[in-house]
Amino acid sequence: MLIKNNDTGLTSITLKSGIFPYQLEICLYIVDGILIDTGSANTLSKLKRVLNKEKISCAAITHVHEDHTGAASWIKRNLNIPVYLHNDSISEAAVKTSIPLYRRLVWGNRDGFDADPMPLFIETGRYRLDVIEAPGHHNNHMVFHEKKMGWLFTGDLYVSRRQLVAFKDENISDAINSIKNLLQLDFKTVFCGHSGIHHNGKEKLKAKLDYFLQIQEQVRYLEKTGLPHEDINRKLFPGKNLWTKISGREWSSLNIIKTI
Ligand SMILES: [Zn+2]
Known part of the structure; x- marks a missing residue:
């Protein structure tokens, strides 16, 4: 699905990646010619049709995961424009991914590509995107602020x-820390890589921070009682999560406990 706003020059693209039941949504944006994130290998053919019609001046990638870098190699080879990525992820991006089966079914392995170092900001005729480090989901994760x-x-x-x-x-x-830092900025609308556009984005990000802080407080309290992380995990997240099983524990609530 593609929604174009001619007034703002902003296009949002929603693509389904993978085959049912191994299917998830990806949201990409084109801001006055800047493509933000490039989808997965499994959405490449759909995205190619869009990109062949749109005028793109560069791509800016929030982080190196395979569902954000899928079309990067094709863009570099066919559109001859910069594909910006965090400096510390450039060497990883140069090598084709080799991901577990469940991620191959949903996203697919992406080809290696020669990324261009992320500038401090990206300017078009109309807009200026400031590039801000926002580690958390990935150590080299970046967000873009207009x-x-x-x-x-x-x-x-x-x-x-x-x-x-x-x-x-x-x-x-x-x-x-990243969310606290971002909440200091002037913004209203959040453009998410999977859940689309949130017009009350600042409130939603604040709610996410409150949720994390609540868990952090509980974990700190339980740690003081001498409870091991595995037991804290069972207490705070009692239900079995299907993703944890399917992913061979690449996704887990224990990782929330351990890193919070
Ligand atoms: Zn990711």
Whole structure:
């Protein structure tokens, strides 16, 4: 699905990646010619059709995960434009991924690509995106802020308010600090990499921070009683999570406990 706003020059693209039941949604944005994130290998053919019609001046990638870098190699080879990525992820991006089966079914392995070092800001005729480090979901995660419009492109930092599992690359303490830092900025609308556009984005991000802080307080209290992390996990997240099982524990609530 593609929604174009001719007044703002902002296009949002929603794509389904994978085959049912191994299917998840990806949201990409084009801001006056800047493509934010590039989808997965499994959404490449759909995205190619869009990109062949749109005028793109560069791509800016929030982080190196395979559901954000899928079309990067194709873009570099065919559109001859910069594909910006965090400096510390450039060497990882140069190598084709080799991901477990469950991620291959949903996202697919992406090809290696020569990324360009992320600048401090990206300017178009109309807008200026300030690039801000926001580790948490991934250590080299970045977000893009358009101050005049009150827009914040958050990649995978938000996704949902209540997070029940964390990926193995995630660090929730870092996410807490990043969200605190971002809440100091002027913005209203959050553009998420999976859950779309949130017009009350600042409130939602604040609610996510409150949720994390609540868990952090509980974990700190239980740690003082001498309870091991595994027992704290069973106490705070008693239900079995299907993703934890399918992912061979790459996603788990224990990772929230351990990193918070
Ligand atoms: Zn991610």
